[in-house]
Amino acid sequence: MALIRWGIVSLLLILAIEPASSSRSFILMPTEKQSLGKGEVEMYCESWKLTVETNNAGNWGQVPEKCLKYVIKYMSGKQYLSDSEAVTENALAFLKKLPSTGMGKDAWVFDIDETLLGNVLYFVTHVNGSQEIDEDFMNDFIELAIAPPLPASLRLYKVVQALGFKIFLLTGRSEFQRNATETNLRNAGYSNWERLILRGEADQGKSATVYKSEKRKEIEDEGYIIKGNSGDQWSDLLGYAVAQRSFKLPNPMYYVH
Amino acid sequence: MALIRWGIVSLLLILAIEPASSSRSFILMPTEKQSLGKGEVEMYCESWKLTVETNNAGNWGQVPEKCLKYVIKYMSGKQYLSDSEAVTENALAFLKKLPSTGMGKDAWVFDIDETLLGNVLYFVTHVNGSQEIDEDFMNDFIELAIAPPLPASLRLYKVVQALGFKIFLLTGRSEFQRNATETNLRNAGYSNWERLILRGEADQGKSATVYKSEKRKEIEDEGYIIKGNSGDQWSDLLGYAVAQRSFKLPNPMYYVH
Numbered sequence: 001m002a003l004i005r006w007g008i009v010s011l012l013l014i015l016a017i018e019p020a021s022s023s024r025s026f027i028l029m030p031t032e033k034q035s036l037g038k039g040e041v042e043m044y045c046e047s048w049k050l051t052v053e054t055n056n057a058g059n060w061g062q063v064p065e066k067c068l069k070y071v072i073k074y075m076s077g078k079q080y081l082s083d084s085e086a087v088t089e090n091a092l093a094f095l096k097k098l099p100s101t102g103m104g105k106d107a108w109v110f111d112i113d114e115t116l117l118g119n120v121l122y123f124v125t126h127v128n129g130s131q132e133i134d135e136d137f138m139n140d141f142i143e144l145a146i147a148p149p150l151p152a153s154l155r156l157y158k159v160v161q162a163l164g165f166k167i168f169l170l171t172g173r174s175e176f177q178r179n180a181t182e183t184n185l186r187n188a189g190y191s192n193w194e195r196l197i198l199r200g201e202a203d204q205g206k207s208a209t210v211y212k213s214e215k216r217k218e219i220e221d222e223g224y225i226i227k228g229n230s231g232d233q234w235s236d237l238l239g240y241a242v243a244q245r246s247f248k249l250p251n252p253m254y255y256v257h
Numbered sequence: 258m259a260l261i262r263w264g265i266v267s268l269l270l271i272l273a274i275e276p277a278s279s280s281r282s283f284i285l286m287p288t289e290k291q292s293l294g295k296g297e298v299e300m301y302c303e304s305w306k307l308t309v310e311t312n313n314a315g316n317w318g319q320v321p322e323k324c325l326k327y328v329i330k331y332m333s334g335k336q337y338l339s340d341s342e343a344v345t346e347n348a349l350a351f352l353k354k355l356p357s358t359g360m361g362k363d364a365w366v367f368d369i370d371e372t373l374l375g376n377v378l379y380f381v382t383h384v385n386g387s388q389e390i391d392e393d394f395m396n397d398f399i400e401l402a403i404a405p406p407l408p409a410s411l412r413l414y415k416v417v418q419a420l421g422f423k424i425f426l427l428t429g430r431s432e433f434q435r436n437a438t439e440t441n442l443r444n445a446g447y448s449n450w451e452r453l454i455l456r457g458e459a460d461q462g463k464s465a466t467v468y469k470s471e472k473r474k475e476i477e478d479e480g481y482i483i484k485g486n487s488g489d490q491w492s493d494l495l496g497y498a499v500a501q502r503s504f505k506l507p508n509p510m511y512y513v514h
Contacts, residue, residue, distance in 0.1 A: 043336055047343035053311050054505045056347040079300055086304035090313040248311045 045070035049252045055234045060255045071252050075120040083250045084152035091156050091228060094245050095163065098227060107194075107224040108160045109216060109243060111231035112171040112181065114251045116157065117147040117188055123253050142177050145184035153230065153249070154189050166194040166224060170215050170236075172208055172256060174199045208256045213239030302327035306509045312491045317512050328509050332377040340507045341409035348413050348485060351502050352420065355484060364451075364481040365417045366473060366500060368488035369428040369438065371508045373414065374404035374445055380510050399434050402441035410487065410506070411446050423451040423481060427472055427493075429465055429513060431456045465513045470496030 045067035051057040063071050074080055100106060110116055122141045141147075161167060173181055175198045182196065203211045212235065216226060220241050229236065229243035232251035237243070302324035308314040320328050331337055357363060367373055379398045398404075418424060430438055432455045439453065460468050469492065473483060477498050486493065486500035489508035494500070 043339045046336060047339040050307075050310060050340050050507065051343045051347050053307060056344050056504050058347065058351065058502065079303060082300045082304040083307050086308045087313050090308050090315065094315065245315065247313050250307065 041066055052252050059257055072124055087247050087249050088152040088156045091247050105224050106165045107226045108165045109168045109170050109229040111236045114232035115230055115249055116153050118150045119147050143180045145180045147184055149188035169193050169196045208235035209239040213241055216241035298323055309509050316514055329381055344504050344506050345409040345413045348504050362481050363422045364483045365422045366425045366427050366486040368493045371489035372487055372506055373410050375407045376404050400437045402437045404441055406445035426450050426453045465492035466496040470498055473498035
């Protein structure tokens, strides 16, 4: 575990000190020559990102190779923070107009990865040439419990909590990751959630949309009213037992079906 | 009518020749001083636009004053064309995998304004200081029938047509605008649609979501299978009798409920 942590830190250092024009690119290895000028690549990647965020792209497989740099730059930079803060502002505007049921049954559902916690650090260091997610590395990374909070979501979480909502954390992570997940959430500043729901034995193999809809339905069947739902994947938000309002956080790094 | 046309042309000329830093801004009149630097305003507007396109913003009223320039620049520039082409690519990828019913009952629904036809010309010239749409001017503009096609949508339209789909044009425009609408569509290169559906007497006052859902339902009740739906508003795409796949074209200029 210490080795992995050191590996991540050293990779980050390499990333930080390596000039953009270096030929010994460690993280990004575009195998096809980029035939477009820089402006055109950016325009293409901007358009591609928009198709992903609007769900026009549907079930997309992976980041186009020529957009890897663009995506990592975006996820590591101010625009991503600004974009997620704007989503929190949308949620706050919704909350402002929302009458409370006053029965302690108002609920808000949060996804975890790329919603409450940010894993860009993992992606910057572990997305390989074919841009596939290495499940083992991802699990190791989760065990480290070092993912930082997404500031916009932490802000919303605290407001939602102060308003008396019951908070349900609904994640695609599995039961065996409960301890690390709780530790990471607490270290990142989250506390006092009503329930943390992870994939159990019976949930393995289900699509995220089905698994999450089923779990939201269970929450509703207990008498809760899901007023809001925050997630970075459309599969966090669509299906059935959908929230009164759903908030899609940006994530051009990967797609979860 | 000739006067209006001349007015638009002259306003466009003024827009074209006026230096960006001029104090006698004709079209954009920000009444509050922009306190943020240019980079920060752009970042803010970029984030705002994303909340609109993802429907996170919900029922938004108008373009933030400090984003008026950003929006007009976007809608008049290459990024908008690139973004809409990317949506057409999504639709083409969907069509490629789609088995035909082979019964002549495959249908595709297109919205008109900001989907098949582009009205940025109107907005650049007629959005007033409070950014409200002037219905009279809009109606006059529609009568001119001079809106150009959105190239990405014209491209998709022709492919969909060549594949044997029945094309339904479903617009919030009213029956009294049928002639001008048909003229404009033909001038812009569209032809041989199955049906042009405009708001009749009974449809006035209905929300776009309800009106368009009702009309899609009627199409389905005739035995058609709506495989795809293209629109720039979420109210073109959501509700009931939704298409198998919906494609959201960009429009940060206005919101239709």
